[in-house]
Amino acid sequence: MASEANPAECTKGKQRLLVSETEEELAVALAKYTAEISDKYTRERGAFTVVLSGGYLIHGIRKLVESPYKESVDWAKWHVFWVDERVVKKDHVDSNYKLAYDGFLSKVPIPPSQVYSINDSLPAEGAADDYEACLKQLVKTGILEVSASTGFPRFDLMLLGMGPDGHIASLFPGHPLLKENQRWVTFIRDSPKPPPQRITFTFPVIDASAYIAMVVAGSGEVDAVKKALGCKDSSSDLLPVQMVSLEDGEFTWFTDKEAVSKLQNKASP
Numbered sequence: 132m133a134s135e136a137n138p139a140e141c142t143k144g145k146q147r148l149l150v151s152e153t154e155e156e157l158a159v160a161l162a163k164y165t166a167e168i169s170d171k172y173t174r175e176r177g178a179f180t181v182v183l184s185g186g187y188l189i190h191g192i193r194k195l196v197e198s199p200y201k202e203s204v205d206w207a208k209w210h211v212f213w214v215d216e217r218v219v220k221k222d223h224v225d226s227n228y229k230l231a232y233d234g235f236l237s238k239v240p241i242p243p244s245q246v247y248s249i250n251d252s253l254p255a256e257g258a259a260d261d262y263e264a265c266l267k268q269l270v271k272t273g274i275l276e277v278s279a280s281t282g283f284p285r286f287d288l289m290l291l292g293m294g295p296d297g298h299i300a301s302l303f304p305g306h307p308l309l310k311e312n313q314r315w316v317t318f319i320r321d322s323p324k325p326p327p328q329r330i331t332f333t334f335p336v337i338d339a340s341a342y343i344a345m346v347v348a349g350s351g352e353v354d355a356v357k358k359a360l361g362c363k364d365s366s367s368d369l370l371p372v373q374m375v376s377l378e379d380g381e382f383t384w385f386t387d388k389e390a391v392s393k394l395q396n397k398a399s400p
């Protein structure tokens with residue numbers, strides 16, 4: 132059973148922390164959560180805009196392609212995006228699209244025209260411009276909502292992972308892109324995590340989300356989890372994950388026991 136703990140003082144805004152006994156239970160809880168939010172938006176407005184990341188996340192959503200969700204989710208209403216993408220061809224082993232296609236998208240009937248991958252024939256800057264233009268077009272057609280207060284696109288659900296250095300999307304510690312506050316989508320040519328060229332959503336877009344699931348399992352990120360959720364240190368040295376500041380949304384950590392093993396204030400089972 133997943134238990135709910137109280138995220139520490141140093142997280143910005145309201146965050147929920149779910150701690151599953153095992154990674155398997157985390158995957159069950161995440162599938163249920165995603166299916167419920169999908170249900171809410173497909174009923175309310177006939178579309179569900181969901182953002183994927185790379186890394187472990189795609190393995191983490193594997194239960195969605197199994198019963199009961201495979202049959203019960205209204206896949207035809209899904210619109211799928213990436214919070215970041217490596218600037219490589221779509222069939223390249225480093226492609227986040229390929230990772231998602233092989234592990235998830237090829238197993239559910241989402242219309243291919245509603246899967247928004249990058250234009251892989253463009254260099255990083257052009258690919259970021261092209262992706263931003265695509266988002267703007269989807270705002271015009273009413274598929275994608277915008278935040279009434281900031282004008283940035285408001286996705287229904289972002290399914291995010293975090294790296295050992297606390298990065299989310301391709302927003303890395305100490306990088307100037309952390310301060311980008313105009314663009315919706317931008318590019319990086321010096322990513323410390325290979326490959327170096329990527330496009331990424333910016334913080335104002337992440338902050339406008341309706342729901343964020345931050346999915347972290349296993350031992351690789353224990354120090355970043357400890358800093359993000361258990362810290363009392365100064366705000367001058369925040370990890371990227373700590374810089375998320377949702378305007379009007381719900382932020383939930385999906386973790387397993389291993390991921391929170393260095394946290395003092397985790398819930399007891």
Ligand SMILES: O=C(O)[C@H](O)[C@@H](O)[C@H](O)[C@H](O)COP(=O)(O)O
Nearest residue numbers: 184185186187188292293294300
């Ligand atoms: O390009 C990528 O690698 C991902 O899109 C990235 O944003 C990922 O979500 C984090 O790096 C966490 O990755 P892990 O889950 O592998 O730690």
